[in-house]
Amino acid sequence: MSSFRVCGLADIPDGTARQIEVDGAPVALVRIGDRMLAVADTCTHAEVFLSDGDVDVEDRTIECWKHGSLFSLETGEALTLPATQPVEVFAVRTDGDDIVMEER
Template sequence: MSFVKACALADVPDEGALAVEIDDTPVAVVRIGQEVFALHDVCSHAEVALSEGEVYDHTIECWLHGSCFDLRSGKPTNPPATQPVSTYRVKIEGDDVYVSLKES
């Protein structure tokens, strides 16, 4: 499995998200304490950047219509979204975050 450096861990705000692009794919890198997640950075409902939304309780909320997605599975936890977003494998090496675009 090939991992690509996405960003420095210090660039990802705690309880927040950072938008990155890997091989022309928009990815939201999200950190909650020591846990780091990566998911497709496009809401499955309204096609806006999820990385601009609020992060809480292992979910990210789309800022436009309020759909929330579980950071671990990508599944929507409330409407209006009904389709999941892709989640990606993450590994931390030193001070950097690496992401594999193969869905986890």
Template sequence: MSTPDEARTAVLCQRGDVPDGEARRFDVDGHRIALARIGEDYYAIGDRCSHQNYSLADGWVWPDECALECPQHSSSFDLRTGKPNCFPATQPVPVYEIRLSGDDVAVVLP
């Protein structure tokens, strides 16, 4: 049995695998994750738009807003909080903690 201090992490990719200003989808242990990169910072949020289940990783990264825009209906989500920035989405998406170790980019899974 794990304790709260023992986080379960999953390596998604290597640091150079996601180009700056882009996002990629990863499926890990039942979690559909959109990993976005802005400069040297990585952000992981749930990949399903809360409005209509479209892949957020297929959308656009907005570095100045630190947001990811859904390609279908243009809702954007704050990469730090998962909260939608505009309609039609009104519900947040999950946010995953990122852990960097060497070249590995990993997420902490609940």
């Protein structure tokens, strides 16, 4: 499986999300310590960007800022209402000082 560099590790402060574009679709790239997680950046309920919401580093969740739905950054599962559908999860990792995403 091939991979591509999306940005540098220093480009994303710990405990935050940043939007990137992959194949024309928005992806929320989240840093928790030296670990990277990535999910589709559109709430499945309100169709707003999840990367504008809050990241909970302990629970590894991201909150939709509009109605408060929580999504697991590890599984994409919608954990609270009003969202009921999961978001897609992407394979992402660090490679030295780079953040690398696996091709789909």
